[in-house]
Amino acid sequence: MxxxxxxxxxxxxxxxxxxxxxxxxxxxxxxxxxxxxxxxxxxxxxxxxxxxxxxxxxxxxxxxxxxxxxxxxxxxxxxxxxxxxxxxxxxxxxxxxxxxxxxxxxxxxxxxxxxxxxxxxxxxxxxxxxxxxxxxxxxxxxxxxxxxxxxxxxxxxxxxxxxxxxxxxxxxxxxxxxxxxxxxxxxxxxxxxxxxxxxxxxxxxxxxxxxxxxxxxxxxxxxxxxxxxxxxxxxxxxxxxxxxxxxxxxxxxxxxxxxxxxxxxxxxPQGWKDALRDLEPGDVLLHKFSPTGFYSSAVRTRFLKSLEARSQRQIPYSRVEAGEHTVQLDVGVKGKNFWVAPKDRERARAWHAAGFTEALKTPDDTVVFVEPEERATIREDQAACMGCLSHCSFSSWKDHDDYTTGRLADPRSFCIQKTLQDIAHGDPVEDNLMFAGHAAYxxxxxxxxxxxxxxxxxxxxxxxxxxx
The missing domain is CATH 3.20.20.70 (Aldolase class I)
Structure with a gap:
């Protein structure tokens, strides 16, 4: 009935x-x-x-x-x-x-x-x-x-x-x-x-x-x-x-x-099914890290938390001294054309001391600080791009015309094809993007x-x- x-x-x-x-x-x-x-x-x-x-x-x-x-x-x-x-x-x-x-x-x-x-x-x-x-x-x-x-x-x-x-x-x-x-x-x-x-x-x-x-x-x-x-x-x-x-x-x-x-x-995989049984209200996050540029909802796994943390280790910079950007960034970057606010330089030095020694430029005139291993993975994934999206902010790929978005590849994002293939075929759920609706709890x-x-x-x- x-x-x-x-x-x-x-x-x-x-x-x-x-x-x-x-x-x-x-x-x-x-x-x-x-x-x-x-x-x-x-x-x-x-x-x-x-x-x-x-x-x-x-x-x-x-x-x-x-x-x-x-x-x-x-x-x-x-x-x-x-x-x-x-x-x-x-x-x-x-x-x-x-x-x-x-x-x-x-x-x-x-x-x-x-x-x-x-x-x-x-x-x-x-x-x-x-x-x-x-x-x-x-x-x-x-x-x-x-x-x-x-x-x-x-x-x-x-x-x-x-x-x-x-x-x-x-x-x-x-x-x-x-x-x-x-x-x-x-x-x-x-x-x-x-x-x-x-x-x-x-x-x-x-x-x-x-x-x-x-x-x-x-x-x-x-x-x-x-x-x-x-x-x-x-x-x-x-x-x-x-x-x-x-x-x-x-x-x-x-x-x-x-x-x-x-x-x-x-x-x-069974690991994904098991993880669904343990979710609490609020465990699914509406976020904007996807390389599509769209908002998306996924479980706050270790993978997603690392993306949140990466974006929090971010400071704006100018190429010349201007406004509150009065000091030169002296960690994580090469060259002297990174002018930042004094308070941001102190934050960057603290991140550097904690092991986040690599600063990566974003398309929005900011730099994010990551560990050397994380930097290597980001660069490797960007180089291996297979064009799974019509426009990808992570790799600057576009599926037509000159095959580039014309923007700097964004290290705050990730290779969505890689992580979705990995989680669907048995890799640990905590290390991947785990899509779910907000009623999954x-x-x-x-x-x-x-x-x-x-x-x-x-x-x-x-x-x-x-x-x-």
Missing amino acids: SFKGLTPIVYGGREVWPVIEGGKGVSATNHASSGAWAAAGGIGTVSAVNADSYDAEGKIVPQLYEQMTRKERHEQLVRYAIDGGIEQVRRAHEIAGGKGAININVLWEMGGAQEVLEGILSETSDLVTGVTCGAGMPYKLADIAQKHNVHYLPIVSSGRAFGALWKRSYSKVPDLMAAVVYEDPWLAGGHNGLSNAEDPLKPEDPYPRVKTLRDMMRKEGIADTVPIVMAGGVWALKDWNDWIDNPELGAIAFQFGTRPLLTEESPI RFKQDPFYSNGFTPTVKELVERILTGE
Whole structure:
């Protein structure tokens, strides 16, 4: 029996439950979890962000980049991404067994996003029902969906963002827009669409924001039967009782990103699953260290704390004596064109004495102090860039034109491809970026997970449909 007022929707020609598995990139969602979610009658989502592919024996093919140039490594990355995406969709479709639906998820800001999406759909459009896409402004999403005859579900974090996309692109392909995903920028895991006008420290109630989105959709003539998918902070349907069957909001569906991580079919390593059970409220940090330039939410592991500390060991400088920059920095740098405030020189000397002997320039006319080993890792990771983003602040890579952002590489950030591949394939969670939504602390509180219980995806979907 399903929770109050929750009824199946027709999607891709068949009835499915309006519960969607969130697509988590770089192998945190794969065919096993998404296929099982569809088999349970929902909408499973294969991540098409650097998905794994397999050799003849069924082992994961390591994604290695031995080419000399970033451009060549980027081309290799795109090949890996297309091959992996195709393989994951085919396997998910097989597991689904004709039930539910399979979507694929891409980040518009990933390197070669359009080429990857087109490459996957050219081989799998008959198996894929829809494409969810966010992390940027994916204007070309509707055209790609039309070309391959699949539905599209744009991910937005405000009515304003949807309005811009609709006017410029989506209004030309309205029939294939199956839903609009509202991703709460304060609560969702991974990359968030927080705008410069919004305060990261002041979360806003999602209800009025979603109501504004629906009002905008109505104004553009979009039927109330086109669902808005609430994503970010969704744990139990009982928490959203007032949203379901609410004429003010129209049709509503719900996306679950964090809960599917802790299932039997979830591909993440056991260490990551175990860590999810111990989180407390506040353990997930909304931060801006990502090389995408977007805010994102992740667990405050040792890795994330080291990035926080690195940025705190930072002082501004001028190339000439000016204003309060009246003394020359005499630790961590070579040359005399680093003028700083006297108080900042004292701080720098203290960091230097504590072992943070290397000063690295940032694009914002500051220097950060790091240990020699940390400096070596940063430089090594920057040199090994494989172009996984359309624009990367960490390495100054850009995936088109002259292949550079034209800005100094930023040592306050990190190689996101490296850390996400590492955590997904078994490296220690404390030493990597561990994406999670802000409701992840509920694993510890929810009796469903007591005594170390890990549900199958089918058991989780059945639990969700009761409202719990």
